[in-house]
Amino acid sequence: MSNSWKEEVEAAIRAGERISDRHIVERVRHAVLTQRLPPGTRLPEVSLGEIFGVSRSVVRRALTRLAADHVVDQRPNQVSRVRAPSVEETRETFAARRLVEGEVAALLAGQLDAETLSVLDAEAEAEAEAHARGNEPLRIERSLAIHHRLAERSPNRVLGAMLTDLVLRTSIVIALYKRPSLASCYLEGDHPRLLAALRDGDAAGARRAIERHLEGLEELLDLGPREAETDLRAIFGQAALLEGQ
Template structure:
């Protein structure tokens, strides 16, 4: 198992709270679990810390990050700024083919909702946002957006009981594509903004209490 694989697995476990905020990420334990050397785990942890999914305390190791409410709000605000710029740019140059491509993603997403495959619905929802960024063509902003999206589930789950009903709403995604089709970037970004607000407004003051998890929780690939 490669370094990237290990990173992805731990990242995913952090993102969907199988490894809750505050969990200590012990090097030897993880190394043994994944069947890799400690050095590999160390590199992975460095990268996790860099992406703010984890926090490092000198001589005390790294733990899963416990983002504050402020960080959550800042993240949403930054996301709004970036997605606005993306949509305004994209509205001036989007092609019919791209519109169709977006609608295809939304159709699939809709299917998942109807068949209650929320796991895959989330993936498609994320894909919708990142594809928008990709189409706009600004790689710097795409990277920033990906970074934000990576961090969002952690900040949400830290201050929310459950995210399952706080997903992106399909009809808003539809409305964004409609606005883009009409070349109205202003409107698209306005919808996006309130779209994000739906999630943002649910953020509560108090973080959830955490119980110490068994590391083997990583094995469970299904969040619930």
Template sequence: MVQATAGAAPGTKRKRQDGTEREDAIHQSISDAIVEHRLKPGSRLREDALAEVFGVSRTGIRKVLQRLAIEQLVTIAPRRGASVARPTADEAHEVFAARQMVECGLMAEVASRITSGELMELDALTRREVNALAEGNKSLAIRTSSEFHERLAQMSGNKTLAEFVGRLCSRSSLILAVYGSSGGEPMGCESHDHNELVRLLKDGDGAGASQFMLNHLKSVEASLSIVEGAEEVPDLYSIFGS
């Protein structure tokens, strides 16, 4: 009689691990494409096309899309499938209200504990954002701006709130894609605002950083206007293909 062994065989564990890592990588790729506006709000995300592009099963793609739906970056509708989420005006205001409450509230703690190394890291992110805007690389500028805010929240030491800020920043990117300027002006944060925030934090001015963050986020929200657009069918091969 063969006795059952505790746990799965090493080969099975390795396959599961490889599968999880692959799904994580696909999740990151699609998330980045949404945040950087390479995938537009309302764009259809066909399981079969994504499965072919990434070389995985539709089951694996379905798991990734479900994760993105939980993060409110993707909407899944019966008989219609998945599409990039398109926030309503009310949702846009709610997201910015949440950011104001959370991010402004974290500034005092960040100012009291930020290190010289972390200040250098924020300076580097600001420079990267400035360079991306100068080169006309809006996707990188949007991604870097989001990374700046998320990293700033992490410096508070509160991992739960930092994760929440990260999700709010991702949703803000969708909001900017729907309601931001369609012209040549850069969308989202002004890089000089980030420079001023770093200066205030370097001076240990938590109250000043909190007020400046409030004005900063209100300014971004005030720049938005509602513009309805037609549903887009993205070219998944050009977005994710090698």
């Protein structure tokens, strides 16, 4: 487990924060999002318990919750680890999010009150500014805030909850597969365009804006050759069959 993170959390605890499994879930989730806990990191129950000052019971609950949220891999008799989704799953996650967020955006078009819209505008502007200053962590925070707000304002709360989950998962894989050469996964104008469509009540436009945005994002990632399809069975099929006998 990353040491810098451990120290950070210990400091927060000393500061008198009160802890429960939900807090742990929130903290781990955030740490994963901000890459302080890279995929594959081991999360032993006792260590987490010591860090947060609680017993394994609480940690176990938090870990099962995180597993349900697809943040952590929890396999029987093995240490929980931060999940590292495959390239394949990454593509599928993006596709699912395009579908769901597109629908949510379409439902939301023309339905948002002026106050929410202005808050969204402010967040988009804050994102642009953070990007201009090269403050990538802050930019990510702002960007997430926008999408999270869309999810929580979704008229369909079931879809909204699904979107919350998908936003989290895409953020994780973006952090995981970001091209190292790129300083930022920022697509200028995407968010303002989306907000304009929402304000104008242009449902089709809002959906399109979301789809374009997510396609653009996905293309910024290093997902290797389209479908490497390391199909071992196709390659070693014959041999495998023989050995099987």
